[in-house]
Amino acid sequence: MDSDTLTFNQALLSCESLTPNDAGCQALIAQRLAKLGFEIRHLPFGQVNNLWAKRGHQEPTLCFAGHTDVVPVGDAALWTSPAFVPTIRNGKLYARGAADMKSSIAAMVTACERFVKQHPDHQGSIAFLITSDEEGQAIDGTQAVLKRLDEEKQIPKWCLVGEASSTEKLGDTLKVGRRGSLTGYFKIKGKQGHIAYPDLAKNPIHLAFKPLEEIAHLVWDKASAHFPATSLQFANIHAGTGANNVIPGTLEGNFNLRFAPGLEPEHIKEKIESIFIKHNVEFEIRWSLSGKPFYTDVNSKLIHSVTHTIEKQLGYKPVHSTTGGTSDGRFFAEYGTEVVELGPNNATIHQIDECIDLQELEALSALYEAILVDLLK
Ligand SMILES: [Zn+2]
Numbered sequence: 001m002d003s004d005t006l007t008f009n010q011a012l013l014s015c016e017s018l019t020p021n022d023a024g025c026q027a028l029i030a031q032r033l034a035k036l037g038f039e040i041r042h043l044p045f046g047q048v049n050n051l052w053a054k055r056g057h058q059e060p061t062l063c064f065a066g067h068t069d070v071v072p073v074g075d076a077a078l079w080t081s082p083a084f085v086p087t088i089r090n091g092k093l094y095a096r097g098a099a100d101m102k103s104s105i106a107a108m109v110t111a112c113e114r115f116v117k118q119h120p121d122h123q124g125s126i127a128f129l130i131t132s133d134e135e136g137q138a139i140d141g142t143q144a145v146l147k148r149l150d151e152e153k154q155i156p157k158w159c160l161v162g163e164a165s166s167t168e169k170l171g172d173t174l175k176v177g178r179r180g181s182l183t184g185y186f187k188i189k190g191k192q193g194h195i196a197y198p199d200l201a202k203n204p205i206h207l208a209f210k211p212l213e214e215i216a217h218l219v220w221d222k223a224s225a226h227f228p229a230t231s232l233q234f235a236n237i238h239a240g241t242g243a244n245n246v247i248p249g250t251l252e253g254n255f256n257l258r259f260a261p262g263l264e265p266e267h268i269k270e271k272i273e274s275i276f277i278k279h280n281v282e283f284e285i286r287w288s289l290s291g292k293p294f295y296t297d298v299n300s301k302l303i304h305s306v307t308h309t310i311e312k313q314l315g316y317k318p319v320h321s322t323t324g325g326t327s328d329g330r331f332f333a334e335y336g337t338e339v340v341e342l343g344p345n346n347a348t349i350h351q352i353d354e355c356i357d358l359q360e361l362e363a364l365s366a367l368y369e370a371i372l373v374d375l376l377k
Contacts, residue, residue: 009106013086013095019069022049022132045140056125063156067134070097100349104162111368164346175341177295192249227260294333
């Protein structure tokens with residue numbers, strides 16, 4: 001067993017890097033990569049530490065992406081061993097961040113060490129973009145670094161995100177895209193008054209029925225081979241003063257859409273606003289776009305290589321999935337980078353007693369190395 005990955009992982013897991021605190025992890029990563037001939041740049045923005053490391057000046061660039069920050073421990077008393085004291089029990093390594101996602105980072109670093117030793121004159125370039133705010137605001141992290149890299153014309157062609165993508169066994173699932181997420185916060189304006197004198201008031205609840213009904217039943221697209229159909233769900237509606245004899249002055253609410261590529265946020269906004277206008281209601285609406293959808297084609301070189309390597313190494317074919325929450329992969333995709341997420345089992349992420357299987361940790365490092373060989377040897 002290659003215990004290099006385990007030892008390095010334990011060092012990372014001992015850092016109490018609660019988001020957005022990096023707590024020294026990136027310095028440890030930079031030390032290892034510098035020894036391999038990576039050029040190291042620390043790119044802090046606001047309170048967030050970011051690391052950009054690159055080996056080589058040729059294209060294409062394969063960028064390993066990840067985050068050193070972790071979510072809070074939760075109720076510390078419920079942990080079998082302390083969350084920041086990595087502890088081995090029954091073939092598993094327990095610590096906050098073991099699955100999400102310090103194990104992936106350790107596996108990436110040791111994979112590079114072995115690869116560079118074997119192939120010091122590899123093709124293209126290898127890069128690392130490591131941030132400490134993926135679990136938090138995600139503004140001063142990957143997004144900010146990519147903006148800088150774009151100015152420098154250094155956007156990588158390929159990105160492998162180490163988020164925990166596997167569901168039962170290592171590499172059984174690859175994330176190849178995500179739906180977009182758009183929220184609309186709306187207010188329908190009426191005029192407050194006495195229930196007994198409706199002629200002197202304007203009831204925003206009554207005004208809301210028709211447009212909201214129509215919005216709820218809009219059909220946006222059909223399910224495709226890779227994405228379910230776009231769905232709009234109301235999450236909140238509120239009106240009323242609490243008294244039973246008052247017509248309220250306003251009704252407020254919000255809804256969220258999970259939408260597939262091919263649907264533009266601007267189109268969604270226009271469509272919904274046009275319904276309020278058609279029904280002649282006085283309204284305000286504020287939009288929040290938390291992520292655009294993306295999809296990396298199955299026939300792209302990156303997806304093809306990763307899929308093929310898993311089959312060769314592990315003997316089974318991964319499912320290509322677009323489900324689940326967001327990751328920093330979405331920010332790379334906006335620049336046209338091919339993105340894939342491949343990491344360990346996600347069963348314990350963000351939970352008490354988060355862990356990774358030790359064999360899986362070694363196999364993950366071997367898998368990353370085999371992908372390097374396939375793409376850059
Ligand atoms: Zn994560």
